[in-house]
Amino acid sequence: MQSINLAEHSVRQLNQLLHDQYNHLDERQWDVSQTSGQHNIACGLNQNLEVNIHGHVGYFCAGMNQLAYVTVHGNAGQGVAENMMSGTVHVKGDASSAAGATAHGGLLIVDGNTGARCGISMKGCDIVVKGNVGHMSCFMAQAGTLVVCGDAGEALGDSLYETVIYVKGKVQSLGADCIEKPVTEKHLKKLKKLLKSAGAEEDPAQFKRYGSARQLYNFKVDNAY
Amino acid sequence: MNNDHPQDNLRESATFDRTTMAEIRRAAETGIYDIRGFGAKRKLPHFDDLLFLGASMSRYPLEGYREACDTSVTLGTRFAKKPIVIDTPVTIAGMSFGALSANAKEALGRGASAVGTSTTTGDGGMTPEERGQSDKLVYQYLPSRYGMNPDDLRKADAIEIVLGQGAKPGGGGMLLGQKITDRVAGMRTLPKGVDQRSACRHPDWTGPDDLTIKIQELREITDWLIPIYIKIGATRTYYDVKLAVKAGADVVVVDGMQGGTAATQEVFIEHVGIPTLAAIPQAVQALQDMGMHRKVQLIVSGGIRNGADVAKCMALGADAVAIGTAALVALGCNDPKYDDEFKQIGSAAGFYDDYHEGKDPAGISTQDPQLAQRLNPVDGGRKLANYIRVLTLEAQTLARACGKSNLNNLEPEDMVALTVESAAMAKVPLVGTNWIPGQAF
Numbered sequence: 001m002q003s004i005n006l007a008e009h010s011v012r013q014l015n016q017l018l019h020d021q022y023n024h025l026d027e028r029q030w031d032v033s034q035t036s037g038q039h040n041i042a043c044g045l046n047q048n049l050e051v052n053i054h055g056h057v058g059y060f061c062a063g064m065n066q067l068a069y070v071t072v073h074g075n076a077g078q079g080v081a082e083n084m085m086s087g088t089v090h091v092k093g094d095a096s097s098a099a100g101a102t103a104h105g106g107l108l109i110v111d112g113n114t115g116a117r118c119g120i121s122m123k124g125c126d127i128v129v130k131g132n133v134g135h136m137s138c139f140m141a142q143a144g145t146l147v148v149c150g151d152a153g154e155a156l157g158d159s160l161y162e163t164v165i166y167v168k169g170k171v172q173s174l175g176a177d178c179i180e181k182p183v184t185e186k187h188l189k190k191l192k193k194l195l196k197s198a199g200a201e202e203d204p205a206q207f208k209r210y211g212s213a214r215q216l217y218n219f220k221v222d223n224a225y
Numbered sequence: 226m227n228n229d230h231p232q233d234n235l236r237e238s239a240t241f242d243r244t245t246m247a248e249i250r251r252a253a254e255t256g257i258y259d260i261r262g263f264g265a266k267r268k269l270p271h272f273d274d275l276l277f278l279g280a281s282m283s284r285y286p287l288e289g290y291r292e293a294c295d296t297s298v299t300l301g302t303r304f305a306k307k308p309i310v311i312d313t314p315v316t317i318a319g320m321s322f323g324a325l326s327a328n329a330k331e332a333l334g335r336g337a338s339a340v341g342t343s344t345t346t347g348d349g350g351m352t353p354e355e356r357g358q359s360d361k362l363v364y365q366y367l368p369s370r371y372g373m374n375p376d377d378l379r380k381a382d383a384i385e386i387v388l389g390q391g392a393k394p395g396g397g398g399m400l401l402g403q404k405i406t407d408r409v410a411g412m413r414t415l416p417k418g419v420d421q422r423s424a425c426r427h428p429d430w431t432g433p434d435d436l437t438i439k440i441q442e443l444r445e446i447t448d449w450l451i452p453i454y455i456k457i458g459a460t461r462t463y464y465d466v467k468l469a470v471k472a473g474a475d476v477v478v479v480d481g482m483q484g485g486t487a488a489t490q491e492v493f494i495e496h497v498g499i500p501t502l503a504a505i506p507q508a509v510q511a512l513q514d515m516g517m518h519r520k521v522q523l524i525v526s527g528g529i530r531n532g533a534d535v536a537k538c539m540a541l542g543a544d545a546v547a548i549g550t551a552a553l554v555a556l557g558c559n560d561p562k563y564d565d566e567f568k569q570i571g572s573a574a575g576f577y578d579d580y581h582e583g584k585d586p587a588g589i590s591t592q593d594p595q596l597a598q599r600l601n602p603v604d605g606g607r608k609l610a611n612y613i614r615v616l617t618l619e620a621q622t623l624a625r626a627c628g629k630s631n632l633n634n635l636e637p638e639d640m641v642a643l644t645v646e647s648a649a650m651a652k653v654p655l656v657g658t659n660w661i662p663g664q665a666f
């Protein structure tokens with residue numbers, strides 16, 4: 001295992017070391033400490049690494065992640081795992097806004113709560129939030145699944161495309177074109193699998209499912225506002 | 226206004242002309258605003274309002290054919306380890322696969338590569354055809370993030386963060402369902418046939434301080450190798466350019482209101498933004514005030530048609546230009562040879578702007594395989610290369626006449642303005658006077 005102390009090394013040095021593993025993998029396990037909330041830690045990884053980050057991180061931690069398993073033992077700032085393609089990002093604390101924004105694949109787990117716009121414009125990843133999510137979560141979300149074990153803020157799933165949202169707690173309000181839909185066996189199975197992979201104990205039967213009413217899909221007069 | 230009515234005693238209203246009345250009827254019929262492609266069609270103060278002062282006694286011209294006039298430009302010298310070097314200042318602007326056919330994108334790449342310049346992806350991601358045929362490819366980073374992925378990011382020669390477009394500053398994009406084929410849908414992760422709305426704001430950052438961090442993230446992912454551009458639609462250009470530089474851009478792209486679009490509300494195209502002519506001096510002033518002119522390069526676009534326009538942009542202080550509409554016309558957009566077919570879809574060659582409908586008889590702004598195959602990418606590429614060569618030669622001709630051995634030695638002092646408006650905007654004297662409106666004598 002390699003240990004990098006960000007009080008002694010720059011984020012640039014750390015990221016370069018991690019990126020170098022793409023061409024030549026000689027160390028899978030990485031430990032990062034003294035993060036001091038710095039931005040862009042461990043972004044652009046593209047190798048099957050296991051990165052444990054001890055401390056809070058700033059914006060865009062594990063951004064565009066491919067293959068790597070990144071764990072943040074602390075809170076994460078804005079845009080954690082944004083545009084992730086594959087792999088897993090696990091935030092043990094809370095995450096700020098735009099967690100998992102535009103992510104195409106992989107799994108994002110947040111043990112605490114997230115701020116606004118969790119899963120905004122997401123394109124195929126899975127997100128499991130064990131606490132609550134803020135307002136406008138899944139705005140214009142296109143594909144993938146968001147699971148919220150707590151409550152969801154205002155305008156959940158506004159202008160939603162094909163992302164599926166499960167919420168166990170209260171939904172403050174649904175956004176335009178987002179509606180509650182029945183939960184079938186197929187959904188329960190998928191939800192159970194997701195909860196399990198995120199290490200969440202919740203009973204899938206207690207969740208409600210939300211999706212797109214698909215009324216905004218084609219441009220017409222009534223949709224103009 | 227069109228006064229071609231045969232009867233002299235009939236007078237058309239300048240306020241309610243036939244186009245205006247047709248739009249009122251269209252609106253009354255459909256209940257929805259008009260969407261179209263192309264750029265602003267109204268008359269605006271433009272480069273035609275400027276003239277060059279060729280050398281004579283007080284200046285020394287260069288020999289038109291034999292004396293060198295350098296046209297190469299290096300973009301991204303501020304932070305990138307690998308700046309882009311182009312042989313001509315004319316680059317190809319970002320136009321999406323989706324709006325344009327794959328053949329058209331390939332033709333743009335071929336044409337640009339043949340003359341040693343760069344081309345740009347667009348909303349909807351990078352196609353292999355385009356990457357394969359483009360020696361220097363700029364990868365756009367847009368609010369929608371359609372098709373955005375780190376593999377393509379690392380394949381790019383530069384990244385362009387799009388904040389706005391001249392045709393619609395403050396607006397997002399749209400691609401109507403008829404153009405969303407299986408391939409386009411797949412690249413954008415959307416169901417086929419669904420209208421696609423690209424957001425007007427980026428999903429994971431707001432404001433210039435966040436943008437600074439976002440730029441650093443993109444640099445981290447690409448190991449600080451490639452330049453990062455910021456593209457803005459021209460509005461409060463002075464302040465926006467300053468903020469773009471502060472946020473860490475290597476290159477700023479300013480797109481004026483004449484700039485083309487694939488699909489935008491007509492009201493947006495014609496009424497939002499400022500003309501390219503007015504935007505350039507503001508951008509240059511911002512760079513100069515920060516001591517960054519020529520350190521952060523400035524690319525200008527919006528209504529560039531010929532070598533004179535290129536030379537005038539350079540003289541006003543731009544490092545390079547980008548063309549969209551003109552490049553499409555070079556490929557065959559609006560070609561009179563398809564006039565009958567244009568008429569069948571309610572338009573005419575030279576007027577066609579319904580790019581969003583995907584029925585382009587010239588096979589450019591379409592996803593219909595039958596129509597798209599009308600554009601041979603090799604022929605298209607050759608025409609585009611020829612056209613860019615002409616733009617470059619024309620600009621060189623003007624620069625030599627002004628005694629410049631490098632296109633970017635052209636300066637405002639080489640020009641005068643034909644109208645008071647253009648003099649005020651370009652900040653060059655009204656022809657025959659030494660008066661620059663807004664400035665003391």
Ligand SMILES: Cc1cc2nc3c(=O)[nH]c(=O)nc-3n(C[C@H](O)[C@H](O)[C@H](O)COP(=O)(O)O)c2cc1C
Nearest residue numbers: 318319320321347348484485487527528548549550
């Ligand atoms: C068909 C078409 C598609 C376009 N797509 C994009 C796009 O995806 N992203 C973007 O930033 N600008 C886009 N633009 C704008 C161009 O990048 C450029 O700013 C503009 O065309 C320049 O003005 P000009 O057309 O007068 O040369 C598009 C323009 C056209 C004509």
